[in-house]
Amino acid sequence: MNRNNQYSTLVEAIENLVRRGYTHNYRVNQYGQLEESKTVHYLPSEVELHEFHRFEGETNPSDMSIVYAVKTKSGNKGTVVDSYGVDGSEVTSKFMNNIEQRQFDD
Structure with a gap:
């Protein structure tokens, strides 16, 4: 089942994802790690894209x-x-391309 690109607005997507348990706010730092806080970091091998x-x-x-x-x-x-296209973060894009892709698993 493809769950990608099914919302009209960013706010709608985030609200639905939060209801489904995606409650943490992450960013990809300049070192190419997923960061939740200054002390909590994850490497691409430690993250799955749903x-x-x-x-x-x-x-x-x-x-x-x-x-x-x-x-x-x-x-x-x-x-x-993140932004995407011309304004997108290369660091974030590279990180997402290097993590396990689980979005088509049920």
Whole structure:
């Protein structure tokens, strides 16, 4: 089952993901690690990608964002929000391309 790209807005996607247990807020730091806080980091081998959703801005099509739903080796689930396209973070994109892709598993 493909769960990707099924929401109209970023807010709708995040609200639904939170209801489904993706409650942690992550970012990818400059060292290419998933970061929850200054002391909690995960390498790509310690993270699974469960789904992602892309959005274009209503007034500006170049205002594009993507939310990734991930699960860490500790069992915590959360989201990473990033721009994509020209403004996207290369570090985040590279990290997501190097983690285990589980979005098509049931």
